[in-house]
Amino acid sequence: MEYAISVLLSGISVGGQYALIAIGYTMVYGILRLINFAHGDVFMVSGLIAIYLTTMGLPLPVTLALAVLITVLLGFLIERVAYKPLRSAPRMSVMISAIGVSYLLQNTATFVTGGQPMNYPTIPALSKMVTIGGASTTLVTVVTPVLVIALVFGLVQLINHTKIGMAMRAVAKDFETSQLMGIKINRVISTTFIIGSALAALGSILYFTNYPYITPTAGAMPGLKAFVAAVFGGIGSIPGAVIGAFLIGICENIIKALPFEGATTFVDAFTFALLIIVLVFKPTGLFGEKATEKV
């Protein structure tokens, strides 16, 4: 029982962190129809920024706030430099550009860190141990789902009840028409990237508090899994992405805990199998809207 709870807790905590990344994916995809391959790497870089800020001797809260801020700036810059010039180019070019950015971020991280695993600073408030149902875990595990749900609630309010939210929905629905209606497309897209990066930065704080060593490829897998979560939930739908992320996090940990020998080989493979199945049988995901093909 205690074991089952501990598996579930790990699942919820990882799932919540995937969710924070997945929201960024789903919002960007909803608007630009772009799989932002670099998003997972932004998440990794955010962790590295926090590490380097700590070594500069800043107090922890300042470090974390600055790390989020710099990550937001990075996300904004990436969009402006690498995606904006390709606005009228075919979708494939933008995606290649995203892969290029991901490549650049990973290689730069390797260069800066020398390829060594970097130790993430301990955040005492988050890494305190708590016991739930006999299973001990860090406070992050409890904080993550609460934070995620609060954020989703906030975001849904933002999208449904503010002007910028309305603009986002309009752009997602029809890019060109909304442009004709006077919506400042670039502002909307930048806002999307800023929100996405901020959430990735938050996610990185929570994730790396639990798993405190960062390598240059640390963002690749969480990034891909978050994308699968976004597809699963129906791309463009924020609650869908979050539910998908929790589901993947929990399933993944159940597979790790399965008692058959060799089952753990398929932890990552499971996620991708799920992706292919969803894409083939229900391409719109759980909550996605049916997009009509325009001729």
Place this chain on the structure above:
Amino acid sequence: MLEKKRVNTGALLSLFGAVAALALVILLENTIGPTGQLFTVLKKGAVYALVAVSMNLLNGFTGLFSLGQAGFMLLGAYTYAILTVPVAAKDTVYYLYGGSAVKFSLPDLFAGIFGDGMLSLTLGVLVAIVLGGLVAAFFAWLIGLPVLRLKSDYLAIATLGFAEIIRAVFQWQALGPITNGANMITQIPTFSSFNIKTESGTIYLSSAFPMLIMILCLAVIVMLINSSYGRAFKAIREDEIAAEAMGINLPHHKMLSFCISSFFAGVGGALFAMYASNAQAMVYTSTMTYEILLIVVIGGIGSISGSVIATFLYVACSEWWLRGLDSGSFLGIQSDLFRNGFRMVVFSVVIMIVVLFFRRGIMGDREITDLFKKRPRKAAKEAVK
């Protein structure tokens, strides 16, 4: 009539260029010795060029954006390796599993018929390479049935996922007696197995062999592209709906392109196993696919000669010319910036510049033969590469 003539001149020139390049490679390897970095570049370049062109066939000519290339290479590499490990070496290679479940080896089988020697080795290797391609093509057909219905980026992510699944399967310990689990399959015939030892010395053919295979495969791909199938592929790339209206069977042609591309990726994988002298699942990650995709982009999406040129440039830079960027001094300039990893940073910046500002890459969608008319001198130089 005039059009026809032009194509023939192009084909003839390409043929001549290919033969000349091959002769030059053999000449160089036997005069300056096989140990130079140049030959590493030539071998790896030939392998990557084939894979890049196979990817281009799909992404550039048919407009299907697939990111599964590494997975198909893995299938080719493992098929090749499993079938060519000498019977005598099986126990040491599969030491954790007490020998292999595959009790035969193709070169040994042929040796039973034609006797030990170059002929049986060559036959065994060639058959294994072709089988590697066929296995990859078969899996492409299987996976293609469901996923080819997907649109651009969904197709990309589904094929990427497929490659990851394949990798996990090949690392599964339960399949160990066949795939050797986590362990590499070693002691397979490599490129240097084709060096002929005579009494008066060794004739080096280790670089010529991959070049020859690459040239043969490229010739097939070029012929395919210039056929009615190739025109159908291009029509699909330009506009699926229009193509369908013109009477092109979309699923059929997409599947054909996907399987052919995977076949050559599988052949490329088998060659890569020969180049690396082992097969190990760990190597064929999505990073490898991205690397190849970026080569295709640099060369120009939709240009075969572009992919080939870009591959050799890319491999030469990364394996040879730019190594100094990693180790302290480049072109005589010393800087603290030049430490491990800097080469890759420079590389990624260059790639971003190409992607953003030179979107057509080196060749755009033109071919090298198009240049022959205008600037024969430059083209001849390129052909040598």
Place this chain on the structure above:
Amino acid sequence: MKKFLASALSAALLLSALAGCSGSGSGSASGSAPAGSGASNGDKVVKIGVFEPASGDSASGGKKEMLGMQFANSETPTVELGGETYQVELVYADNGSSTDKAPSAASQLVSEGVSVVLGSYGSGVSIAAGPIFRDAGIPAMGVTCTNPNVTAGNDHYFRICFLDPFQGTVLANFATEKFSAKKAYLLGEQGNEYDQGLIAFFEQAFTAAGGTVIKDSFPKNNSDFTSYLNKAKSEGAEVIFTPVSIAYATQIITQAAKLGIDIPFLGSDTLDDNKVLEAAKGTNVHLYVSTFYQEGGNPEFDEGIKNYINSNADAKTANGGDDTIAAVTAMGYDAYYVALEALKAAGSPKSSDVQQALWDVEYDGVSGHIAFDDTNGDAIRDTAYIKVCDTAAGAWTLEKSQTA
């Protein structure tokens, strides 16, 4: 055309030779001298290839192994061959810890005409590069690559350390003797030859002694190990064996500490690293590792290398920021001297002579007596040191030296 290529080739060679000299940072004081000044003195140069990872997963281990060679090179920068004094030049090639980059790094060394190659840290890259060295007729000497397949079927690959069947047995026996363990949890990286090989050998020895094992593997780039650790706990494992690379080991130890896992951890030679010590410091984790050398084994060497590390900022960074002596550094140091012995015995820098001479080389190094067996060129070694992590001090202390 040929002329152009030839000149391009020589230019590239010159460039990389330059690069090789300055690449080491610490070695540059002694290393950069021979190429230029050596020639003017009429001295001859003999090149030793250093085939190590300077980037990728195993970079931190590779850098420490190189440190030993650089220190040895700074101590003894020349060698007498056939009555002539040769300058020893270390030529570096980074194999990037990855088996697909290893062949080109190996052929880089081959193209620079090295007499003998040392390395690599990490068995996979060594196995991948083996055929390249064999085809070129250059002998290579594994320093700490313990997988049997490195030397099997390759008469040009030697090694100076013990092998995984031995190491796995040592650790399995240690588990049964010290903890009377009957149930072990084995965790390694999926698809990693080194990890899975050791796990298999541990399993063989452990089950032969009447124990049972649970085996798991995690995918590459995994960072969440809590479910694995909880599984070990709930299954009632009495030891956890994790022969993984440094990046994963640090994660596993940190997460185990947070979960309050009090099952003893057994690690292989890769875990003998100060990054792992750093992760274990101040926690209640019980960590034991098997290794090649224990600090204090040779006080003279310890003092020398500590001085070397402390007097050189680059060396200190390479050693992870402190002066804890890694066993791989001692092994790298010994490897350099074994290479010199082989060169002396061969009497010439010709690689085929060195390959012939290596079989009979014997040397008393800081890590013990080194000699090669006649079948595979493996070191004849019968001792492994088992160290325990002193988590309060953040240091290793010797638990025992174990002979199988």
